[in-house]
Amino acid sequence: MGKKFNKKKGNKRIRLDADTKVIKPSIRASDIVKENEKFEKFYKAQNLFSDSEYDEMLKYFRTFLPTSFRITGTRSQAEDLIMQIKRDYIPYIESVEIDGEKFKPPHEINWYPNGLGWSFEVPKVALKKSTHLNDFHKFLVTESQIGNISRQEAVSMIPPLLLDVHPNQSVLDMCAAPGSKTAQILELMHANVPEGVVPDGIRFPNIYIENNDKTGSELFRFDRILADVPCSGDGTIRKNPGIWQSWNYREPIHLHKIQEKLLKRAAYLLKVGGRLVYSTCSMNPIENEAIVANALNFFEGSLELVDVSNELPGLIRKPGLSSWKVFDMDGVERSSDEVVEISEDLDDDDDEESATPPQETSKSAKSSKNAENTPKTFRPYKSLFPPKNASELNLDRCIRIYPHLQNTGAFFVAVFEKKKEIECANNVKKALSKIHTIDSKSAIEKSDSSVVSENQVANSSVAHEEEIKIDTQDSENLPLPTGKPDCVPLKQTEYKPSDPRIDPSLNENPFVFLDPVKGSLKQIFDFYDFAPSLLEGGFLARFDHDQHRTVYFVSKSLKNLLESSRNKFRMVNTGVKILAKPASKLPGCEFRLVAEGVPLLLPFINSKFVIDMDYDDFKTFLELRNPRFNQLSDKVNKILQQTTKQTSIIVRFRPTSITSSNDVAEGLNGADSAENNSINSNIACSILKSPIVLPAWRANESISIHIDKNELRSIIVRVLGVSADIGKNNSVLVNNSKTSEKFTKVEESEENNNEVSNSENADVSEEKDS
């Protein structure tokens, strides 16, 4: 779009390095010189394109990365949000002109299905700092905070789409942290499930997250597996410009072994007929085609690459490589003639070197902490080189994305199908059992870099290593796949729930199922009169000697799975939070409904706890947030009078039933005047499709909204259509003065008639989620 944005230069900062305790200067991202001789030499040598196309690619690598995001949530909710973007933000952004230049407004990513992927071609700094984009930035931040939008690099949205997930499939996200693709997978699984279908329908009661190197995964086989493996991440160089400084030959060779093991492990855990997606945000063939080719040959016909050229139409891509060049850590090209047959890759069990990726003899080795323990020579593993049969493996079916193709980051994806069961030859058994013996941390130690950019997440693809526990000591206890993988003998190490005070490795109490015939779950069912069919799902709490304050819900299938494999693995999180016990004791039922669980519980709760509001009542409710009954219509007032006092209730608003076509016509003609505000809001709302359901507190003479500030902010903007006035007053989110004043003072609002105040509602403390 050609708009120039000022970036401050200079201002070197001082950073204290955690490991070395040495004070190092660090520089701002904008000061980084976007050049790296090694990087340019390496990729030039790979003969990816013509010279001019290569230069074009480098040019894109040196420019800012557009902001991209995904609309999440149920289909009708997503449609509402898209409508909001089109109605409230695009027209305004289109109209802004600075020094004769215009902003290109956010646009749908053409290959993302159902218009749910978006891209905005302005630099991040402009989005944050420009007053003209203030409202849109706030909208993105608020909606991201409440989970309606997920900021994600466009290319990183590709692997979950190619996974081709369907409801009721079992899916493993092998390298999940930090979890953006997991969330996307869950959304895709639920995309076509009718709303209100529970337990598998809404808000993902079918997820569990485990953090255990003695993984429970041996218990299951999966229909779909995503192996979005740790990688050197040079495809993210636009987002992480520090990579211009730190790129080296060594890291991909290091990571190669881990990637190889993870892919093989994934292949083993896949069901026959299942789909496996392997992906990296690196362009390096050592981390990509080399790994793919090696797995195809290793499993001898059990795995095949899927031709996905007809999937994701509109996505411009280049084919995978069938030949590539291998360089050692010093940047010297090596030949496949040098391949040493000593290690059949993963097989050399007792060879310490095999568990540690190949290392170099060069100067940089000295900077590695493990320098004394690592091999002293580059080991030309067979798996690094193009295999002799490369042309027979359909490697061109892999997908390579480069920045100049559609103004994104770079990415690599390979889609496999498992054609037949893997023969468990001895080498396979040994290899698979070693996958958990990798010490990932040592593998990602990078050459010492004295320059780190301000916003660089230390190479984002590997920055989360700590989150995965790697236990090298227990590798011998891992079950080996013998015979048919479906009958793997389970030699699991039992996970014994223990008290975090005794076992400091636990950050949280373990989950336990609640008994429906006694204790808090019985009290909950008696009070809210939930339909018994809800009990098909499972209710869990963190074990805390009956003092638990949060109740989680899991789907029937996950309940069965968890019960059958109880104590076999360490689960760190699961299900949907549905009820919480506030610090202050409540009359009636000790547990109140929480926003996250309301859509799920709605079909099961006794209708006396559900209050339907029309537009005017709902507007008053949003504006006042704890209206007295007599401030609402007679109809709602009367219904509320008849409900139980001092209890959680659900307020439901169905937007489509509220506006007459006359209102719409009238409002559209006189769109912007302040007098027409109410009509405009009404119209804005009439465009919405998705019912809004909120938990509320029914006090003695009033009800109060029971959601957090950001969610309230989002609903106010959506329902009251307030952004019709964007541009006149950028700093005011809600143009209705009464509402905006209250809105900004949400925490200060006074309690009414000794009822639960808004702030108290918002503060009901809950157990810490991990």
Ligand SMILES: C[S@@+](CC[C@H](N)C(=O)[O-])C[C@H]1O[C@@H](n2cnc3c(N)ncnc32)[C@H](O)[C@@H]1O
């Ligand atoms: C590219 S990132 C994954 C990003 C993630 N899929 C997402 O989209 O949010 C790779 C992840 O693999 C994790 N990892 C490293 N070694 C691993 C191992 N041996 N097993 C499983 N995960 C590992 C890293 O911690 C890192 O978070």
